[in-house]
Amino acid sequence: MWSALKHPGFRWLFTSSFVSIAGSKIHRVALLFVAYQETQNALWVSLILGSQFVASAVLGPLLGPLVDRYDRRALMVIADLARAFLVACIPLFAMNTMPLLMLIAFCMAALEALHYSASQSAIPEMVPESSLDAANGLMTFVVRFADVAFVALAGVLVANVGPAPAFWIDATSYLVSAALLTLLPPLQGKGSRGNYFASVTAGLQSLWQNPVLSRTVGTLAIAAAFGSVEAALGIVYAVGALKIGVQGFGVLEALMAGGAILGLFVTMPLIKRFSRETVFLMGLGLWGVFMTSIGLFPHPLWAGVAMLVLGLLNTMFIVPARSIIQLAAPSEVRGRVMAAFGATMQSAVLMGTFLAGVLEPRIGVLAVLSLSGVAVSLTVFTVWLRGGIPHPVRQEQAG
Numbered sequence: 001m002w003s004a005l006k007h008p009g010f011r012w013l014f015t016s017s018f019v020s021i022a023g024s025k026i027h028r029v030a031l032l033f034v035a036y037q038e039t040q041n042a043l044w045v046s047l048i049l050g051s052q053f054v055a056s057a058v059l060g061p062l063l064g065p066l067v068d069r070y071d072r073r074a075l076m077v078i079a080d081l082a083r084a085f086l087v088a089c090i091p092l093f094a095m096n097t098m099p100l101l102m103l104i105a106f107c108m109a110a111l112e113a114l115h116y117s118a119s120q121s122a123i124p125e126m127v128p129e130s131s132l133d134a135a136n137g138l139m140t141f142v143v144r145f146a147d148v149a150f151v152a153l154a155g156v157l158v159a160n161v162g163p164a165p166a167f168w169i170d171a172t173s174y175l176v177s178a179a180l181l182t183l184l185p186p187l188q189g190k191g192s193r194g195n196y197f198a199s200v201t202a203g204l205q206s207l208w209q210n211p212v213l214s215r216t217v218g219t220l221a222i223a224a225a226f227g228s229v230e231a232a233l234g235i236v237y238a239v240g241a242l243k244i245g246v247q248g249f250g251v252l253e254a255l256m257a258g259g260a261i262l263g264l265f266v267t268m269p270l271i272k273r274f275s276r277e278t279v280f281l282m283g284l285g286l287w288g289v290f291m292t293s294i295g296l297f298p299h300p301l302w303a304g305v306a307m308l309v310l311g312l313l314n315t316m317f318i319v320p321a322r323s324i325i326q327l328a329a330p331s332e333v334r335g336r337v338m339a340a341f342g343a344t345m346q347s348a349v350l351m352g353t354f355l356a357g358v359l360e361p362r363i364g365v366l367a368v369l370s371l372s373g374v375a376v377s378l379t380v381f382t383v384w385l386r387g388g389i390p391h392p393v394r395q396e397q398a399g
Contacts (some may be wrong), residue, residue, distance in 0.1 A: 001120055002134070002138070002145075003131060003134055004127055004131045004134035004135040004137075004138055004233070005138070007127045007131065007135075009122075009125075009126040009184050009185055010123065010126040010127050010135055010300060011133075012180055012181065012184050013119060013122065013123070013126065013184060013185045014062075014135075014138055014139070014142065015180050016176075016177040016178075016181050017074075017078075017119065017139060017142050018078045018142045018145075019173050019176045019177045019178070019180065020080060020083075020173050020174055020176075020177035021142050021143060021146045022146050022149075022150045023169055023170035023171075023172070023173025023174065023177075023369065024112075024146075024170060024173070025146045025147065025150040025151050025154060026150055026153065026154040026157065026166045026169055026170055027087060027154075027166060027167060027169075027170035028151075029151060029154035029155055029158055029166065030046045030154065030157075030158050030163035030166035030167055030170075031048065031090075031101070031105065031163075032048070032049075033158050033163055034090075034095050034101065034163050035048050035098065035101065037163075038095065038096060038098065038356075042366075044102075047102055048075070048101065048102050048105045051102050051103075051105050051106040051109070052105050052106065052108070052109035053346055053349070053350050054106070054110075055105075055107070055108075055109035055113065056109050056110070056112070056113045056342060056343060056346040057343045057346040057347045057350065058343070059109075059110040059113060060110075060113035060114075060116075060339045060340070060342050060343040061200055061203065061204060061336070061339050061340045061343045063110065063113060063114045063117070063199055063200035063339060064117055064199075064200065064203050064335050064336035064337075064338070064339030064340060065122060065200055065335070065336055066114065066335070067114070067117045067118045067121055067189055067202065067302035067334075067335025067336070067338070067339065068121075068189040068190065068199070068203075068332060068333060068334065068335040068336055069189050069199075070106070070188070070189055071186055071187055071188050071189070072118040072119075072121060072130065072187035072188075073118075073122075073123045073181060073184045073185070073186060073364055075114060075115075075118045076115050076118045076119060076122075076178075076181050077109045077178045077182060079112070079114050079115040079118070080115070080174045080177045080178035080181065081174070081178050082107075082111050083108055083111050083112070083155050083174045083177070084171045084172075084174035084178070085102050085112075085171075086107055086108055087104075087108070087167050087170045087171040087174065088167070088168070088171040089104060090167045091163075091164040091167045091168065094165075095163070099177050109195075112196045113339065113342055113343070114339075116338070116339075116342055117335050117336075117338045117339040117342065117381040118187075118335065119139075120322070120326065120328075120338040120381045121189075121326075121334040121335045121338050122184075122187045123135050123136065123139070123326060124326045124334070125187060129327070132323045132326065132327070133267070133268060133271050133276065133319055133320060133323050134268060134323045136319050136323050137264045137267060137268060137315070137319045138264075138318055139316055140260070140264065140318060141261060141264055144257050144260040144261050144311075144315075145261060146255075147257040147260075148203065148254060148257045148258060148261070152392055154166060155353055157169075166217075167305075167380045171240050174362050185385050186310075189332075189335060190331050190332045197391075199336065199399070202333060202336065202337065202338065203333050203337055203340050204327065204336075204340050205334075205380070206330065206333045206336065206337055207340045207341065207344070209300060210328055211390050212324065212328035212389065212390045212391075212392045213325060213328050213337065214285065214330065215383065215386075215389050215390065216280070216321055216325055216328070216389055217325065217341055217344055218282035218322050219281075219284070219350075219379060219380065219383050219389070220284075220317075220321055220345065221344050221345065221347075221348040222348070222375075222379045223284055223287075223288070223379050223380070224345055224348035224349055224352060225349075225352045225354060225355065226349040226355070226372040226373075226375040226379075227288070227291060227352065227372060227373075227376050228348065228349040228351075228352030228353060228374050229289065229352050229353075229355055229356035229359075229368055229369065229372045230291060230310075230369060230372070231349075231352075232251065232352065232353045232354075232356035232357065233356050233365050233368060233369065234249060235249050236365045237294070237298075237337075237361065237366075237369065238303075240251055240365060241298045241365050241366055242298055242299075242300050242303055244300050248300065251304070252303060252307045253307075254262050254305065254306045255304055255307040255308045255311065256308070256310055256311035256314075257311060258308065258311060259308040259309060259310065259311025259312040259314075259315075260311035260312065260314050260315045261311075261315075262308075262311070262312050263311060263312035263313065263314065263315030263316050264315055264319070266312060266315075266316065266317045267279065267283075267315055267319050267320070270316070271320055275294065275322070275391065276320035276323055276324055277324065277388055277389035277391060278315060278388075279317070279320045280317050280320040280321050280389060281383065281384060281388060281389065282312045282316070282317075282319075283314075283315075283316030283324020284313075284317040284376065284379075284380050285376075285377050285380035285381065285384075286313050286316075287310060287314065287316075287373075287376060288311050288373045288374065288375070288376030288377030288378075288379075288380065289311040289373065290306050290313065290373070291310065291369060291372060291373030291376060292370050292372075292373030292377070293306055293373070294306045294307075294310075294369055294373075295365075295366040295367065295368070295369030295370030295371075295373065296366075296370055298366055300375040315354075324389065324392055325337065325338070325341055327392040328340075328392035347370070352372075353379075355368075355372075356368060366372075
């Protein structure tokens, strides 16, 4: 997995991502703490989180053509600098004004969607196909390691010195990330510069008309719509069903994040032995089985084991899925495809959150988790019966 770092361009992208994501994890805890502390109302927390989802789902595809038209390195630097400015505004004058805080969160999410599309589109240009899974695995490692290492640190920091230092740390992390990104080679997009909104439509059409992309993203989206109920109901499951309290919930979340890191060392050998498409479907199908099990067997010990395995399986299907999408997307629309993919997944997560909120009061958390897991596995089984995921053909080799 670490062999992908021998490619200089990707090495700088990985390092900058590590720095900025670490800051973002600290920032997220501080942001939600401020929203609740200042209002004593969970509604504002929900509104801020909702604004971030809406920005990613709606503005993500609208910003996609920029990634295909302009230098992706420049777009990532601009996104980081803009996020540094916005985060710095929070401790300066926005901490006591919830509508302004929500607006900043909205803009931050839009810039994050732009940065995500640019970075994910650039990875296939930085590494050869033989290193693509390793590169995507390392980008997943950055996020999961930050979940384990920096979320807890953020809680300690905010509890002891207040939220303002957390925001300044995040702003600094974006400035450092921008500086590191300037060390990348130019990454000029290859898309045409015709009608902008026609370009947006072309990206969405590529996502759903290409058989590899449509089947991969469609499978993930349906699975995410059901699987994301676990994220929404995790605290209810821990406190209400398992009776292990908030501390137990934290342990379960840490186990899942740790499992995701462990999954990187399992996924790479599997991809070498089997195809990416096989590992993707196998990982997602098993994820549904273990999701079902936590509803059927609500015991703290089994929940801990299952959460560890769920984290491992999450890596097992998401890493090859990203490689499949990157390889299948034509280079001239790759930015728009990645933007549309991100928006699709955000929309699926929103649907899952809504589904959890509607079903849990009616049938209970255990039944929701069990039925959702069954739905994920059935989705994979249906795709397998229809012939699985076609094998993509890479559009160009890395330079």
